[in-house]
Amino acid sequence: MRFSESATNHKTLPVMKAEIAVVGRSNVGKSTLINAITNRKKLAHASKTPGRTQLLNLFVLNEDPPTRGIMDLPGYGFAKGASKKAQADWGQMIENYLLERESLVMVLVLVDGRHGPTDLDSTMLAWLRSHRVPHTVVATKHDKVKPSMRQKRRKELAAGCGLEAGDVLWVSATTGVNIDQLRGLALDWLADD
Numbered sequence: 001m002r003f004s005e006s007a008t009n010h011k012t013l014p015v016m017k018a019e020i021a022v023v024g025r026s027n028v029g030k031s032t033l034i035n036a037i038t039n040r041k042k043l044a045h046a047s048k049t050p051g052r053t054q055l056l057n058l059f060v061l062n063e064d065p066p067t068r069g070i071m072d073l074p075g076y077g078f079a080k081g082a083s084k085k086a087q088a089d090w091g092q093m094i095e096n097y098l099l100e101r102e103s104l105v106m107v108l109v110l111v112d113g114r115h116g117p118t119d120l121d122s123t124m125l126a127w128l129r130s131h132r133v134p135h136t137v138v139a140t141k142h143d144k145v146k147p148s149m150r151q152k153r154r155k156e157l158a159a160g161c162g163l164e165a166g167d168v169l170w171v172s173a174t175t176g177v178n179i180d181q182l183r184g185l186a187l188d189w190l191a192d193d
Contacts, residue, residue, distance in 0.1 A: 001038040002062060004069065006055040008093055013058055016103035017067040018190045023094070024110030025120050026075030029140040029173060033110065034059065034072055036173035037183045044072050056097055061190070068190040071104075073097065076120050098133055106134050106189045113139040113153060113170060117160045125161055137161050138182065142172040 007013050022030045031044035043059060054074050060066035073094050098107065109124060111117045116139070117125070128135045137158075145153050150170075158165040169185075171178045 001040060001043060001059050001070070003043065004058040004060045004066060006057050008055060010056055010093075010097040010101050013056065014066070016060075016069055018105045019058075019069050019071055019101065019103040020186055020189055021071040021073055021098065021101075021104055021107045022110065023073050023098075023107055023124060024075060024140075025112070025116075025118060028075065028110045028112050028116075030072055030075060030110055032173045033108075033138070033140060033171065033182075034070055036171075036176070036179045037186055038070070039183075056093065070186070071097070071101075076124065098128070099131060104133070106136060106186075109135050109137050110140050111137055111157060111161065111168075113141045113157065114144050116157060122160070136185070137163060137168045139168050139170045140173070142170045142177045143175045144172075 005013065022034060024030050034044040035041055038059070044057065056074075057072040058069050059072065060069040076091070076094075098104065107128060109121065109128070111121050125135070125137070139154075139157055142150075154165045154168065154170065158168045161168065169178060169182060171182055173179065
């Protein structure tokens with residue numbers, strides 16, 4: 001997997017056969033998760049400051065020519081130093097991508113396992129469902145949830161997302177929990193054309 005390019009409009013990106021998009025609120029761990037599932041430490045730039053991803057960032061499999069990839073989308077919610085207009089522009093850019101990108105086969109909706117879903121996560125899930133965009137909920141930061149609270153959090157988070165507990169994939173990029181499973185799913189989605 002390698003970085004391909006960044007864009008403000010998906011129409012300027014290369015045509016692909018299959019693509020997975022990663023969405024979630026700012027600071028949920030999108031870039032860190034991309035690094036974990038691609039087994040590359042610094043492929044996607046992970047920042048401690050929320051809102052650093054401000055473009056559509058395309059990463060592609062090492063094929064010649066590249067035909068499959070992962071799209072890192074800007075986070076929704078707080079973005080330090082970004083104007084309301086800039087954040088609104090990101091929202092439109094993300095919406096256009098999710099509705100118009102023909103190669104999009106799956107959207108990974110990342111929800112912070114400690115807190116989520118937030119109102120913004122719920123809004124994103126409702127929007128994806130209303131537009132029939134295929135998606136999977138991935139709860140991040142499994143390692144940050146106390147072991148004694150995990151079963152309860154699984155039920156609460158799933159219910160908040162309108163799902164059963166078994167429909168949410170819990171992962172930890174730090175400890176590797178379920179990263180192999182998510183990697184396998186990603187490869188299956190990208191191969192399904």
